[in-house]
Amino acid sequence: FAVLNIRPYNVEVIMKEKLVLIGNGMAGVRSLEEILKLAPELYDITVFGAEPYGNYNRILLSPVLAGEKTIDEIMLNDEQWYADNNITLHKGKWVEDIDRAKRIVRGSDGIEEHYDRLIIATGSNPFIIPVPGHDTEGVIGFRDIKDVDQMLQASKQKAGKAIVIGGGLLGLEAANGLMKQGMDVTVVHLLDALMERQLDKPASALLKVSLEQRGMRFLMEAQTEAIVGKDKVEAVRFKDGSEVAADLVVMAVGIKPNIELAQKIGLHCERGIVVSDTMQTFDPRIYSVGECVQHRGITYGLVAPLFEQAKVCANHLAHLGIAFYEGSVTSTKLKVTGIDLFSAGDFNGDETTEELVLQDPGQGIYKKVVLKDNKIQGAVMYGDTIDGTWYFELMRDNTDVSDIRDKLLFGQAHLGDSGHGDDNRVAAMANTAEICGCNGVCKGDIVDAISKKSLFTLEDVRVHTKASSSCGSCTGLVEALLAHTLGGDYSQSPGKKPLCGCTEFTHDEVRTSIRENQLKSVPAVQKFLEWKAPDGCGKCRPALNYYLLCQWPGEYNDDNQSRFINERAHANIQKDATFSVIPRMWGGGTTPDELRAIADAAEKFDVKTVHVTGGQRIAMYGLKKEELPEVWSDLSNAGLVSGHAYGKALRTVKTCVGKEWCRFGTQDSTQLGIDLEKMTWGSWTPHKYKMAASGCPRNCAEATIKDFGVVCVDSGYELHVGGNGGVKVRATDFLCHVETSEQVMEYAAAFMQLYREEAHYLERTAPWLERVGLSYVKDKIVEDDKGRQALADRFHYAQKFSQTDPWKERVDGVDKHEFTPIKQIAQSRGLS
């Protein structure tokens, strides 16, 4: 029956809902991009845009005005993009009216579009002071391409004079651009300090001096009374009666949300269109994002919060319904080349806050950090803004900074962390300078990718260029390049950081949920927390597996398929797909029998390289996966066990020979190291975990760059935590002094358990310690005897289930499929 083969009508196309976007700007179009990512087939999309262009990067208008970029360079979505995504674009068309009952949008030329869902993203308008003459020709705002064109026209005139009214962010950027175009520029400001919303007075004064040195003039505390001029602007008159001649007047006193349309159709508005945490207006079919929006009483004018709103809006329009916008804390940078300033949060403070201030007038440097209860509330910096992102992170994470107060203003470099960036340094770098040493990515590659592919975030740059995606030590440099290329306010606001792209929940929220909701498998977590990708990704599955393992010792069945190959095969994969084998040598000690077994195995399996590791043991390289169980079998017979050199687990306990041999040794550090290793081996941790025990303060075992280090002294033992070598060398922090080796063992177990229970997956002890603060750890481990014992008890309980040698298990047949091909085919067929 032929009839049976007829497919139903193209149901999908007919059923598609209609989504209309009013406002073709950054926030609205970003919402569409997010929707297309989540649910590309869900909607028929139509866009109304008042400007006759595609979507462009409005924050880059200042560099266009300054002649540093062209319009083409700041286009984000050209018309082809709309065509490629089947989006109807009505460009250059206003929306006159919306019939909410019939759900119809009416455009300026009578065009009508029906909608099922509507997004209003009408942005904002420049605020024009209603003084007499404000509508004279030559008086403009600074908002869109048209304004920039007009300014560029005006600047062509010889010795033209421009007055910029408004000494805020936008006004100064406009003034700088006009000055660069050769105009004589005077900035008029109502108050006595520039950028008073972003800067405090000292920073503001420094900025003014620096701009004056470039030739900008200022009229402070000047109130505009009228614009003078018949057909065209001729001058500006002030309240005190004085007049200043002008060929162009730019009003940049602020923006106001463009809510005209929303008000006309009766949507609830205050200063902006009022939206809920899901970006919904009071009409449930209508969403709103961007500068026209008022959320929890606040309107935003920077790009980062708008993008967050777009993400949330898209999440709901794509029927996922799990994202919430909870407001943003923003940071500001001025896009005036050569001027470094940064501010974030509440930098003015009040009687409940404290201020840390560093001033170096000679170098033009000013930094202020505002603290409340030892937590950063805000920061303002001038001249040296390298650490802006760091302060921002500390603010986001609500980190207690009491331990680093004395070093805070000197920056992250003074905490032994050498990895952050430098705006001026990256600006001065040649395009061929290598930024990312791991992936060989040069400055030019990154700058190209940012501008050509319209990248906004660190994650974008990582995906497209690989820069900073491996060891991460150049992250600061890449961020500086982003700031430098985009102009400052690209920066992401410090909202919460999801565990991975599959969820909106943070590491901590996921862990809490696992505990409180008794979730006991990876799929259970993914289902309960409504993971976007049903079986997650290579990033979240190993994290979930670890969190479950840590939360439910003895109960949880390890999910092999959620483990990275090294931990699944209990060996380290090498670049040629062979593996390395590293047996444990307790406290760095070995015996002739063990050495013989290793030598025999190396010969028998034709090992290419035998190498002594930095952790005091011996590695064999170049073994095929199928050979592993056999190698392990031979080693196992000699009493050797897995060294876990492949795992996010206890690695080694490095020791010196201590008082048994050394003439300086104060305690039996070697035996202590062995005991520590016997206690902790087999334990899984958020990241690799290394220990050491030195017999005297000469510290030959390098205990002060380990996750947990013991330095023996005559009176007992000094305990150190949170160190690591590697990419960013960090020396340990001193935890405490104890008197007996039993105490060392208890503190070691408790500290390791605290780290296991509270650090994020793939976070080593050093960044974890910096995030939570040393005092916090001291409170838990040193001050709280009962708490410490409880932690140690939980550690020992978990160890009951983890101290089985995985090599021996596999020699005995566990996971046999992992080490054998499913089929060997001797003769291949059919290949031509």
Place this chain on the structure above:
Amino acid sequence: MSQAEKLTNSDWIEVGKIEEIPVLGARVVRTSDGDIAVFRTAGDEIFALRDACPHKGGPLSQGIVHGDRVACPLHDWKINLKSGNAVAPDEGCAARFPIKLDGDLILLSLTPEEGCPDD
């Protein structure tokens, strides 16, 4: 016409049963012309690709399988199991081999599909 449709019965080789591959995992079929990785997804779909990442030849069979993708264990490139293509912005593709299920038996052809499809 895809490679699979051109094949005759004698081109299909039995390589094992689907239960022998872990869910969200892979096994290797070893041939004299190199390894072929056979993947099993959460929904019990099976795919076969040359066991070499288009980036630096990493063994895809050792990666973490999620959705219809595998993450290469060497540098975390994501490869689409259906097409063999690297997930954008990375570029390149791993050769696909015709594969099908007969009940729970996995049948594989050793003649790779030609070229790389668009996703």
